Amino acid sequence: MVLDVTHTTHYRYSQPAWDSFNELWLQPTDDHRQTRLAFELDIAPKVTVRTHRDRFDNLIHHFHLPHDHTELVITARSTVVTYETPAPLAVSARTLPELRHRFFEFLAPTARVPLNENWHRVFGALPLDPEGDLVGYVSAMTSYLHGRFTYAPDATDVNTPLADFAQHASGVCQDFAHAMLALCRSSGIPARYVSGYIHSKPRGDERLIGAEASHAWVEAFLPGSGWVGFDPTNGCLVSPAHVKIGHGRDYDDLPPVRGLRRGGGDSSLSVTVQVRHALSRPAPPSSDA
Structure with missing residues (x-):
């Protein structure tokens, strides 16, 4: 099965926030039952993103947003192929x-x-x-x-x-x-x-x-x-x-997103996740040229 996943996390702050440090567990793994074909991470405001692996070999994206902002939007897009696996064997x-x-x-x-x-x-x-x-x-x-x-x-x-x-x-x-x-x-x-x-x-x-x-x-x-x-x-x-x-x-x-910030006042969070068959993506518009 070929699946597209879009995961959007949207923070809104009543006052400017700064010094926002965040870790993201959002990239699908590659293992015996799935293959990651693509992964794209968009963050607004724009920021430099780095990666490291944790003690369980999960890949973590992390970033520091030092300047003032009243919103933070993190969008992860993935395409993954998943496979059938054999039924487990009986064992005492x-x-x-x-x-x-x-x-x-x-x-x-x-x-x-x-x-x-x-x-x-x-x-x-x-x-x-x-x-x-x-x-x-x-x-x-x-x-x-x-x-x-x-x-x-x-x-x-x-x-x-x-x-x-x-x-x-x-x-x-x-x-x-x-x-x-x-x-x-x-x-x-x-x-x-x-x-x-x-x-x-x-x-x-x-x-x-x-x-x-x-x-x-x-x-x-x-x-x-x-x-x-x-x-x-x-x-x-x-x-x-x-x-x-x-x-x-x-x-x-491995929470999807974990972070700390300074300022920001009251905050609100909205999260949307969409998982669909990749073949159901709309075709690009045709051209008469």
């Missing part, structure tokens, strides 16, 4: 102890995914059978969270604790992903947070949820298959409709 949960040291970073608690709760009890989810199949269990948890919770864009914000999401039973893809990380890590399954996009193509009589903004899902490490993507918001395996930006321990490792 008895393999998990072998992964503890190798993937400790994706088993440890974080501020957004604390492990001081019995998350299986909190979410009403069944624990992992020590003799069971990992693929079946992670797939079941993906379906369970999709059915147990309601996707509601205004129900939570970026700082809503996981326990509040469990209590209110509604939230956004970030909440679903953090809930699944808690269940996987509590079970000893290495799991990492993935940031990206999703194309809301029809799936039977349904449409995939979350295309109107950045999307998030989980990759679990399954011996014999490697890192496998599961989307609890939609209750499915990751498919060619998913475009990956990068991964980390939780949302804090």
